[in-house]
């Protein structure tokens with residue numbers, strides 16, 4: 001039996017609340033975001049997990065979510081590795097724009113393609129494939145070996161950096177990933193087989209409201 005991999009998207013950020021494309025910009029969590037991170041942490045405490053290590057991005061919203069989760073599981077100060085490989089997809093020229101204004105300007109369908117497609121990047125930014133091209137090597141070299149030797153690993157990151165992982169872990173096609181949205185603050189608990197495929201996946205919360 002190998003270890004456990006827990007993936008969690010940060011709680012609501014100030015720019016999520018304002019409906020702005022965020023990417024590598026660095027807004028803080030909102031009050032609701034803090035509440036969501038606490039709820040995710042409580043769900044993990046109830047699940048009974050104790051982590052060996054945590055990973056997060058270099059962005060405030062993910063780091064704060066990570067810290068809040070660790071507080072809830074009674075592991076404040078656990079070794080935490082921060083790396084920009086886990087950052088949100090770079091939204092390029094869309095960063096800072098309002099998502100509804102973008103729909104009005106470029107049309108609903110184009111904006112959906114930029115937000116959810118696998119290989120069509122937003123102008124000046126990263127597609128999901130581009131994001132995966134930095135997330136996956138980092139996962140393979142830094143995270144997966146720990147899980148395979150039995151460690152319990154927390155990864156607190158972002159909607160699209162985690163979608164690029166979920167796509168491969170869940171064996172989703174380019175078409176299937178289009179409709180996958182990750183809710184803020186909801187932990188996904190993966191147990192892996194020794195060949196690094198997924199033995200089980202448990203979602204500790206309700207993903208259905210994600211958009």
Ligand SMILES: O=C(O)[C@H](O)COP(=O)(O)O
Nearest residue numbers: 020021022023088115159
């Ligand atoms: O960067 C952002 O704007 C969000 O964190 C994720 O955006 P998305 O829901 O458009 O992928």
